Amino acid sequence: MALVLISFTLIALIDLVPLIRKHLGHDIIAFLLLFILGLTIAILEVSGVEIPSIMLLLGDVLKSLGMSY
Amino acid sequence: MIPRRFRLLAVFLLSLLLMIFLSGCWDEHELHTLFIVTGVALDESDDPEKMDITVQIAKSQSKSSRSGDTEPQENYIILLKNKSGTMMEGLMEFNRDSSRTLMLNHNQVLLFGSSLAKQGIKDHIDLFMRDQDSRMEVLMIVVDGRGEEALAAKLSQDRISGMFISRVIRTMSSVSSYYQVRMLDFVSRLLEETTSPVVPIVTVTKKGKMEEIKITGMAVFKGDKMIDRLSNDETLGYIWAMGDVKHCNVVTSTEVGKAVFQIIKLDCKRDVKIRQDGGIGVKLSVNTTLSVGEISGFSETTSEELMPYLVKIAQEEIKRKIMNSFETARRLNADIYGFGTSVYRKYPKEWKSMKDSWDEIFSDIELNVQVKAHIPVTGQITQPLGMKEE
């Protein structure tokens, strides 16, 4: 957990700070999008929450549509 | 661009992070914490639920303790034994009870006591296939008697019997690759369902203070259970029928004399056919190049007659041996040749109906062996001593 937090803090320090300094709106949004998504998944993962596999979910959907081997 | 200060700071901190991550060394195992396993033997145990597991470990010789050359044999190997239901449990127990971890990567041979082999070995080899540590090319051997005896054997030729057996087998595999039964080959045969695996069988005999290990034929399996064995002679017939033989002797003796030929090259073409009556006909055309190794007798034959005669008796002998071993196979109803697979490859459609009744079809196979021998080389002398002129 600590490691995850440290590494994400580091990433924010490295990339976000200069972005904010330069006032690059688009870049900040793109960065935050990726960052928050990654952080959420990582934290959920570390704290032991079972994250459903997207691939398997999609597979179930496809199967229910009858598209499968 | 990222400002320089952040970049430097980042590189520094990231490498720090890396260091924290890396400080595990999960896979590090130094050599002196390992036991190098050179042989594993599985035997029947008095407890029917369990089996006896023996592992042979090559002991490393510390330099300082290498006092003299005449060290007792016991110091070269360590034997560990225990009794357990499955292989995995056995290994766990070994690791618990010994000062070092067992390393199976260099395991040379997997020995089965003949009594265990008769009960079936499929369940015991699963671990060896699944575990990444062990390799598919480990040799499978059946020991006449108990496998642990072979591992404990003191040999005059090699200090470690596991290495010895694997070297013997590898030497034999230059004669025919069918002597070398790796786990992969065994599994491949098992997967073919109709084919009976054959595995070399070794016998340990006492010879003074030392022991001797010899290959004494092949164990024939039906499924994963050993049912019988081929003698050395029958084994020759078997490998000739499988083809691709080099450096092998053909010993013939007739009333007029004895001749030993050496096979330079032997190929066997196999042709399976579905007969009119639904049975299978197999035609083996053996094409071989021989050299004359030794001739004695034949004093009544002239030199012109000699060569055709030699060819004839060699052909007959080869054919006889092949037929011999085939009869044994038929008697055991074990398709050691993989005829079933040949049929499957040639007639995949018909095969589906034959597969289930293969045992009956096999016992009804019509085998037709044709041998063609050439003897281009007679060795350094052309005729045996004392042969008639003209």
Next chain:
Amino acid sequence: MFFEFFVRKIKFLNHYRNYQQNNTENTIKERPIKIKKQLRENLDSLKTILGNSSDLKIHPFRFGANSSIAGVLVFIDGLVDNATLTNAILRPVQSWQFKDNSFPLEDELISVLEQEALCAGDVEIVKSLSDVISNCLSGNTALLVDGCVSGLIVNTKGWDKRNVTEPNSETVVRGPREGFTENLRTNTALIRRKISNKQLRVENMILGQKTRTNVCLMYLSGVVNMKVVEAVKYRIKHMDVDSILESGYIEEYIEDAPFSPFGTVGYSEKPDVVAARILEGRTAIVVDGTPFVLTAPMLFIESFQTAEDYYMRPLYASITRILRFIAYFITVFGPSIYIALTAFHQELLPTTLLFTIANAREGTPFPVFIEAMIMIFAFEILREGGIRLPRPVGQAVSIVGALIMGDAAVSAGLVGAPVVITVAITAVAGFLVPMQNESGSILRVVMMVLASFLGWYGISMGFLALLIHLGSLTSFGVPYFDGFAWTRNLQDSVVRMPLWTMVKRPKDIAQGDTTRTHFFIPPLRPYETQDEDDPEGERQ
């Protein structure tokens, strides 16, 4: 606290960078002091400027009709050649007579002296005392005459210098044996003698506020990539350095990647090597006072090309070059692979070899990594010891170190024999590529650390990271690792093709005249004459 230090350091670097960028053209220039009419005044100010240095010689004399004119010779003792001084200046000036007995006036006197009296080829008129001083300091002699506001500078340079000898750092079996000396002019002359081409440019500049070192930029105009020359000049101009004692000083100020283990400026001690590089379109930087001449841009592949590669026949040269690549690979990855194999992946060793190693390792007290580290460390100590010591003693050190210590350590069971062998091979392999010795020693340790953590995986990652780093490096705008990108300059990369196949100069380095020869001409066979049907007959 630790971070604070780091941040401060980085802040400083940043600040310095800005300073460098703003500080384009305000190098401190002393205001020139004019030469005065009174000789005495001049001498006084000279003495105050130079302080009463004992090697400053001021030689007063009189000349002209009736010795009516007072003059002085100003020079630094030891830097001037006394014979030249006497024969070129003193004797002709003192015996010189005015032709028409008319006494030339002041400044006229100086030019008359220059044109008529002096027996020297390299004479210059200067008007400021600072020029006088700087010239004197570089070995010239100044002639000042009472009543004149200008002086004469005569080239009398003649200090003790080393002869052109065979260089120690790059010895050859076949090829020229001369090496550069510490003297700038000798060095430029050595290059000039190899390339007597009108396009060879020599640009002079003086660097170092305190040392005032002469530095020459040499390149073949029309062949050289002018962007590189501009970049070199630009970087040299922005150097803010007070002393230059060796070309390494300059190298550090102009290189592309100061923190990389790989040097991006080449150097050589041999005129033929430098000449060859200039002919390929590189720029040479000759620095006074050192026999090492810098060349830029430098490619990674250059470290593996030796002068002898081109003097030997191509087949063997290619083999030795491949050998050098393998050696470099061994020197970087040797110990780490050993660690990975013995501590992580024993399954990859052949069984018999494993027994051998296991026997050797039995009873040694340290883990493999520590063992290898100790041996590498010991080797570096021995090497350093051997280099700095006088040669006979150095040999003794290596004998003691290599033979006695190594053997004793093994037989005492402190380290295993295989690790000694590995380190020894690694060390020897490193000497095959002397240019990359530094990077080799650093990377070796890095790889060992990686291997000790992650085994083969660590080595693979290290290798890939190394590739990335190499790929990202540039030397004066030219990709550093480009010779290995497999798509260009193939005739002279991993193998050396025959010289007649190298039709083009290396890409990116040369610009303009990139063709070496116009035709791809293999050697003619002796019986082959210029027939009509010779497809290449028209090349005549």
Next chain:
Amino acid sequence: MRIDKTQISGVQFMFTVTCFIQSSSLLTAFLSEITKQDSWLAVLFGVVVCLPLIWLYRTLMVMFPDYNLIQILEEVYSPVVGKTIGISYAWFFITLTALNLSDMGSFSKLTLMKRTPDVVLIVTCMLVMAWAVKYGIRLITQYSALFVFVAFSILIASVLLVLNQINLQNFLPMFDLPAIKYVQGTHIISTIPFGELVTLLMITPNVKLTRRDTTKYLFGGFTLGWITVLVVISRDIAVLGNTLPIFTLPTLVTLRLVNLGEALSRVEILFAIMLIMLLFFKITFLYYVSVITVAQIMKTKSYRHLILAAGALITAYSFTLYPSPLHHAASAKEITPILWTFFEILMPLLTFVIAKLRKLPKEKEV
């Protein structure tokens, strides 16, 4: 707007294609489990199926030489629709990266580092890759030729080394499996290694080639790639025979069987080196493409700031993809081919048709 300004040459482009296909060719278990001894036939079918597909990609590259895929989508559909499709592509690329990354992790774990946690292997690898992505497309593609060269030499060496164990009988019987298996096998091979070439459309602006050269290099690279796949699969079938389907890494087992005397055994490390290198290349490329895609959709000034965040996302995401390698294998056989068909075949085809109908690109024709 060009986010990454580095340029790559035609040869580099060609070897990139080859490298890309090669890297997936070595994990052939997906295919060999289904089509068994006829896998090589499936590869050939796949090649035949993919030739028009590659031609489609090539046409899109030639039609829009200055646009990457996202820009093409925005041009062909309206910006809003294009962006929506673009986001789905972003997901596709990120998922591809994550999939390959977890492949890399599990492969390394299986062959080299049995007890090391996945996280360590993946994070280490990701950091190195982030470093590579930072320098732009040129850096990584300039090594494609080297990697292809190494891969080919190892491949040839491995074929020679197992020559004595090859049994051509293992290819028999041909066409014995139900037809649906061949369809499935062909589908897998055409979507998993070959169809992933759709990612190349993201680097079109970095490749300045004429129409002819594009065709030449694209198909040249593709040919080299499929030949590798074919050789690898045929070799494995010839050596392993009917045991082929039971192994998770057939190639590794094949190389383990190499045994020419005691010294020349245990060469599987070659395979490990090769696969790590090739996978590294592929993941770096995909990583780069993912970052560029996100940057393109969000219209950012530079992509460099997104590298680490995207890397973190991909790393975290790769752990959630499949609960176990078994699921991975099952899904690769049944689900992924169908899903990928949308991105790799349908979408480009649709785009092409609509672009033709709308007579795009308009001003470029001049």
